[in-house]
Amino acid sequence: MRGTIQKLIGLIGTVSALIAIGLGLYAPAKSVLIGLLSAFALLCLGLFFFSYFKALREFSRKRSTQLGLNSLLMVISFVFIVIMINLIVSLYYFRYDLSATRSFTLSPQTENIVKKLDRELRILAFIQIADRPYKNLAALLEGYRYINHKITYSIYDLDSVPAIAQRYDVQKYNTTVITDGDRYVRLDGVDEETITNGIIRITRKETRKIYFLQGHGEHSIKDDKRRGIKKAVESLRAMGYEVQALNLAAVEKVPEDASLVVIAGPRIAINNGEMERLRRYAKNGRILLLLDSDGNRMEDFLMGFALAFYNGLIVDPENNLAGADPTVPVVTEYPPTPITEHFTLTTVYPTVMAIVKNAGLGMWYEYIPLVRSSEKSWVETDSLSMPVFNKDRDRKGPQNIAMLVRVREGAGRFVVFGDSDFITNEYIDISGNGNLFRNVVSYLVGEADLVNTEPQRTDYVPLYITDTQAKQIMYLFVVGLPLVIGLLGIVVWLRRRRL
Amino acid sequence: MKQFWPLFKKELRTYFTSPIFYIVGAVFLALTGYFFINSIINYSRMGIQLSGSGNPIENFNPTTVVMKPLFNTMGTIFILLTPLITMRLMAEEKKARTMELLMTSPVSITAIVAAKYLAAWIIYSIVILSTLYMPFVINYYSSVVWTQIFTGYLGVLLLGASMMAVGLFCSSLTDKQIIAAVLTIGILVIFWFIGGVLGSASEELTRIMRGLSLFAHFDALTDGLFDLRDIVYLLSFSIVALFITHRVIDMSRWKG
Numbered sequence: 202m203r204g205t206i207q208k209l210i211g212l213i214g215t216v217s218a219l220i221a222i223g224l225g226l227y228a229p230a231k232s233v234l235i236g237l238l239s240a241f242a243l244l245c246l247g248l249f250f251f252s253y254f255k256a257l258r259e260f261s262r263k264r265s266t267q268l269g270l271n272s273l274l275m276v277i278s279f280v281f282i283v284i285m286i287n288l289i290v291s292l293y294y295f296r297y298d299l300s301a302t303r304s305f306t307l308s309p310q311t312e313n314i315v316k317k318l319d320r321e322l323r324i325l326a327f328i329q330i331a332d333r334p335y336k337n338l339a340a341l342l343e344g345y346r347y348i349n350h351k352i353t354y355s356i357y358d359l360d361s362v363p364a365i366a367q368r369y370d371v372q373k374y375n376t377t378v379i380t381d382g383d384r385y386v387r388l389d390g391v392d393e394e395t396i397t398n399g400i401i402r403i404t405r406k407e408t409r410k411i412y413f414l415q416g417h418g419e420h421s422i423k424d425d426k427r428r429g430i431k432k433a434v435e436s437l438r439a440m441g442y443e444v445q446a447l448n449l450a451a452v453e454k455v456p457e458d459a460s461l462v463v464i465a466g467p468r469i470a471i472n473n474g475e476m477e478r479l480r481r482y483a484k485n486g487r488i489l490l491l492l493d494s495d496g497n498r499m500e501d502f503l504m505g506f507a508l509a510f511y512n513g514l515i516v517d518p519e520n521n522l523a524g525a526d527p528t529v530p531v532v533t534e535y536p537p538t539p540i541t542e543h544f545t546l547t548t549v550y551p552t553v554m555a556i557v558k559n560a561g562l563g564m565w566y567e568y569i570p571l572v573r574s575s576e577k578s579w580v581e582t583d584s585l586s587m588p589v590f591n592k593d594r595d596r597k598g599p600q601n602i603a604m605l606v607r608v609r610e611g612a613g614r615f616v617v618f619g620d621s622d623f624i625t626n627e628y629i630d631i632s633g634n635g636n637l638f639r640n641v642v643s644y645l646v647g648e649a650d651l652v653n654t655e656p657q658r659t660d661y662v663p664l665y666i667t668d669t670q671a672k673q674i675m676y677l678f679v680v681g682l683p684l685v686i687g688l689l690g691i692v693v694w695l696r697r698r699r700l
Numbered sequence: 701m702k703q704f705w706p707l708f709k710k711e712l713r714t715y716f717t718s719p720i721f722y723i724v725g726a727v728f729l730a731l732t733g734y735f736f737i738n739s740i741i742n743y744s745r746m747g748i749q750l751s752g753s754g755n756p757i758e759n760f761n762p763t764t765v766v767m768k769p770l771f772n773t774m775g776t777i778f779i780l781l782t783p784l785i786t787m788r789l790m791a792e793e794k795k796a797r798t799m800e801l802l803m804t805s806p807v808s809i810t811a812i813v814a815a816k817y818l819a820a821w822i823i824y825s826i827v828i829l830s831t832l833y834m835p836f837v838i839n840y841y842s843s844v845v846w847t848q849i850f851t852g853y854l855g856v857l858l859l860g861a862s863m864m865a866v867g868l869f870c871s872s873l874t875d876k877q878i879i880a881a882v883l884t885i886g887i888l889v890i891f892w893f894i895g896g897v898l899g900s901a902s903e904e905l906t907r908i909m910r911g912l913s914l915f916a917h918f919d920a921l922t923d924g925l926f927d928l929r930d931i932v933y934l935l936s937f938s939i940v941a942l943f944i945t946h947r948v949i950d951m952s953r954w955k956g
Contacts, residue, residue: 226904272947279943283936290932299847300924301763339910355903360902570744590782662761665744671737678833679733683726690722697717 207252214245218281225288230321232292232350239292243285250278258645270571288587296347302490307344311397315348322400323353325378326391327371330358336670340390345396365637373546374443375637379403386441389636403441409460409646411437417497419624422446430465433638436629441648449475455482460646466621474504475545485612487645491621494554503617506606507563510554510619515600516588517578527554527588528581530574530602537568538605539614540644546633548572554619555580555600566607571616571641572603589688603641616641703811711819724784725827728777732899735773736834739766740841762838762844763924771852774828775915777857779888782860784822785880786867789816791951792873796807809949813942817868824860828853843944848924855921858934863888864912865941874946888914891937 221238224231230635254275286475298305307315324342328334331404335356342354359366359374370380377388379399388399412420420430422444434444447462448454449471455462455478462482471479479488479502492498498510517530529551535541550572558568578598581588590597604619622628629635715721743766750760793799803814835849863884870883895913910916914937917930 226907272951276944276947279941287929287932287936291929294928296925296927296929298924299845299851299926301761301845301848302924304759304923305925336919340920340923357903380770413880544846556774565747613799660761661747662842663747664740664762664838664844665747666740666841671741672738674738674837675733677736678837678922679730682830683730683733686722686729687726690719690726693717694719696753697719 207249210245211249212252214249215278215281216241216695217242217245218285221288222284229353230323230351235642236289236292239285239288243282243289246278246282246285250275250354251280252279259330268670305340305344307341307348307393308397311345311393312348312696313398314397315345315352318349318351318400318404319326320381320404321353322403323380324396325365325369326354326356327359327362327366327374327376327378328356328391329374330356330361336680341391343398348601366455372636372687373445376460384441387639389640405441408441408443409464410443410445410456411458411646412445412456412641414449414462414464414467414471416445416448416450417471419468420621423558425626427625429626430624430629432626432629433624433635436639437642442642443496444673446652449478451456452478454478459486461487461489461642463491463642464499465489465491465624466493467499470497471499471502483613483615484608487613488615488644489641490615490617491624492554492617492619493621494552494619496621504559506615507559508604508606508617509557509559511557511580511596511600512579512596513554513620515550515553515555515574515578515598515602517575517598518588519577520575530578532572532574532602535572536570538570538571540605540640541637544633544637544640546636547627548633548637549623549631550602551622551628552616552620552621553602553604553623555596556604556619556699557601558604562614567607567609568598569605569607570601571605572601572637573599574602575599609692614645616645703807704815707807707811707815710820712795712811712822715785715819715823720784720788721823722816723824724781725830728774728781728827729830731777732770732774732831733833733842736770736831740838741769753824756827759904762842762847763848766838767849767852768833768843768922768924770831771856772877772919774831774856775918776892777822778860779864779885779892782824782867782888783870783884784818786864786884787877787880788871789820790867790871790945791875791877791880795877803953807955809946813868813946813949817864817942820864820868821861824864827855828856828860845924850925851924852922854926855918855930858931859914859918860922862934862937863947865938866891869941869945869948872945891915899906917954 217238221235221242224235224238229235271431284363297307324345326338326342328338338356342352342356345352346354347677353587357365359371359376366372369385371378371387373389377391377399379386379388379394379396379402384403386399386403388395388669415420415421415449420428422430422434425431427507433563437444437544442460447456447459459482463481464479470480482488483506490503492510492516494510500509503509515530516527518527519533520533521529529549530553532548535544576599578600579590580596580600581590582594582599583589602620603616605614605616607614623634624638629638740762743762746765747760790799793802832853835844835846838844866887867880867884868885871877871880873883876882891912891914893913893915895910895916911933914934917933919928920927
C-alpha cells in the first residue's frame with residue numbers, strides 16, 4: 202500500500218512537471234501557473250525521491266536484482282527535480298548588469314513603460330540568425346521579460362518561418378512584430394527604441410483615428426478591387442489605428458479626434474466650404490495628400506503652401522517597373538529624412554507628377570523632399586508613349602515625388618505625393634510601397650509620446666603599452682610563470698622516480 | 701565529514717605530487733599568456749588607429765575587448781585539459797584494484813564522490829586563478845571594471861565545476877583512463893556547442909538547446925551579467941552529473 206502511494210506521488214509529480222515544462226515552452230506568459238505547477242511537481246517528486254531512495258538503499262543491501270532499473274528511476278526523478286528547480290528559478294530570478302558597457306540595462310523610459318504593462322504582449326523578432334545578433338537580441342528581449350513577465354518573445358530566422366512572416370506581412374530582416382491578442386504592430390528594427398515605441402503604440406488606451414476624405418471620387422477604403430485602397434486601410438488597422446471615412450460636407454470642421462486626414466486621389470473639385478475647413482485644420486493638424494494628374498490636383502490648397510505640380514509626368518527610361526513603360530518610375534534611394542532615414546526598399550509610382558516649391562514663398566514652412574526620382578528621369582510634357590528628353594520644355598530630374606511640409610510655428614504637418622495609385626490594392630504590395638505608406642502615416646500621426654532611447658554607451662578606455670613593457674610582461678608571465686610551474690613538475694617527477 | 705577529509709586531503713596530495721597538475725598548469729598558463737599578450741598589444745594598436753580615425757570610440761575598453769574573450773578562451777582550452785585532471789580519479793582506482801578496498805571501507809559513496817570531485821575542482825580553480833595577474837596587469841597600465849572581472853571568473857569557476865563533474869562521471873564508467881578522457885571531451889564538446897543549432901532548428905528547439913548549452917550560460921557571466929538562472933543551471937549540471945556518478949558507483953558495487 203505504501204509503495205503504491207509512493208509511486209502514485211511520483212507519477213503525479215512527473216505529469217505535473219511535464220505540463221509545467223510544456224507551458225514554459227509554449228505559454229511562458231502564464232508564469233504564476235507555471236510556478237505553482239513546478240512547485241507542486243517539485244514537492245511530489247521530492248517526496249517520492251527521498252522516501253523511495255531510502256527504501257531503495259534498504260532494498261539494495263538485500264539483493265542486487267532490479268537495482269539498475271531502480272537507479273535509472275532515481276536518476277530520472279532527480280533530473281526532473283533539478284528541471285523543476287531551474288523552471289522556478291527561470292520565473293523568479295534576479296540579475297544584475299555588472300558589465301563594463303552596461304549593455305544589459307534598459308533605459309529608465311523603457312523600464313517605466315514596461316513595468317506598467319497590465320496585459321500579455323508577445324514580441325516576435327525576425328532576423329537573419331547568426332550567433333552574435335541572436336545573442337544580443339535575446340539579451341535585449343530578456344531584459345524586457347525581466348522587467349515584466351507578461352512579455353514573452355520569440356526570435357525567428359525570417360527564411361525559416363515563411364508562414365509566420367506572411368501572417369504579419371514581414372518581408373525583410375530586422376523586423377519586430379508586437380502582438381496584443383489579435384492586434385499587432387509591425388516595426389522596422391530590432392533595437393530598444395523601436396520595441397519600446399511599439400509597446401507604447403499597441404498599448405495606447407485611446408486609439409488614434411485616421412480619417413479618409415470621401416465624396417470627391419477618392420479611392421474607396423472599402424473597395425477591394427484594383428482601384429480601391431482596402432488593403433492599405435487594413436494594414437493601418439493592423440497597426441492599431443482606427444480608420445474612418447470622412448464626409449467634410451456634413452460636418453462643420455475636421456473632427457477633433459482626427460490624428461490624420463488622408464486625401465487619396467480626389468477626382469472632382471472640393472467645394473470652398475470643405476476646402477476652408479481643411480485649411481484651418483492644416484495649421485495644426487496632419488494631412489496626407491495623394492494627388493493624381495488626371496484628378497483634382499488641389500492646386501488652390503497647395504498654393505497656400507507655396508507648392509505646385511509641374512505639368513506632365515515623371516518618366517524614367519532606366520529606373521522603371523519591368524514590363525511597364527517609363528511613366529512608372531521606381532525609387533531605390535531616399536534622402537535622410539525623419540521618415541525615410543533607414544528606408545531601403547524600392548517603391549513604385551504609376552504616373553506620378555513632380556512637386557515644385559515656388560521660389561521666394563513659403564517662409565512659414567519647412568520643406569523636406571521625401572522621395573525623389575533618379576538623375577536619369579525628367580518631367581515629360583509631350584509624348585508619353587515615346588518620351589524623349591527635350592531640354593527646352595522638359596524638366597530634368599531628380600524631381601520631387603513626395604514632399605513633407607512642416608509649419609514652423611505650429612504643429613501642422615502634411616505630406617504630399619504626386620500620385621495616389623501606389624497605395625491602391627493593385628500596387629500596395631509591390632516591393633516597399635506599403636511600407637513607405639505606413640511609415641508616412643506613422644510619422645504624420647505624430648507619435649509624440651514615443652520615446653527616444655539611446656543605447657548605453659561607455660567611453661573609450663585607452664591602454665597603450667610600449668614594446669619594452671610588452672616584452673617585460675611576456676618574459677615575466679607568458680614565459681616565466683609557466684616555466685617555473687613546469688620546472689616544479691620536473692622536480693616532483695624526479696623525486697617520485699627516486700622513491 | 702570525518703570520512704570526507706582524509707580522502708579529500710589524500711586526493712589533493714596525489715595531485716600535488718604527480719606531474720600532471722604542473723603540466724596542466726604550465727600548458728594552460730603558456731597558452732592563455734600568449735593570447736593575453738597578443739590581445740593587449742592588439743588593443744593598444746587598435747586604440748591608436750581608432751583615435752586617429754577621428755570617429756567617436758564607444759564601448760571599447762580592455763575589460764570587454766581583452767578580458768571577455770580571454771575568459772572564453774580559458775573555457776575552450778579546458779575542454780581539452782579537463783580529462784587530464786579527472787581521467788584518473790575513478791579509473792585508476794579500478795585499474796589498481798583499490799576500488800574494492802574503498803567500497804568495503806566504512807567510507808560512504810557520497811564522501812568518495814565529494815572528496816574526489818572537490819579535489820579536482822580545487823586544482824582547476826588554482827590553475828584558473830593563477831591568471832588573475834591579467835586584470836591586475838591591465839589595471840596597472842589602464843583600468844578594468846572589476847565587477848565584470850568578478851562575474852567572468854565566477855563563470856569560469858562554475859564552468860569548471862560542471863566540467864570536473866562530467867570528467868568524474870566518465871572516469872567512474874571505465875577502468876581505462878584514455879576511454880574516460882575521450883568520453884569527457886565528447887560530452888563537453890556536445891554541451892559546449894549544443895546552442896549552436898541556431899537557424900537550423902525550430903524556435904522552441906533553439907531555445908531548449910541554448911538552455912542546455914554550457915557555453916550560453918557561461919558566456920552570459922563572462923559578459924558581465926550576473927543572472928541567477930545561469931548560476932543555478934551550471935550548479936544543476938554539476939549536481940546531476942555527480943548524482944549519476946554516485947548511482948554508477950553504487951551499481952558497480954553490486955555488479956562487481
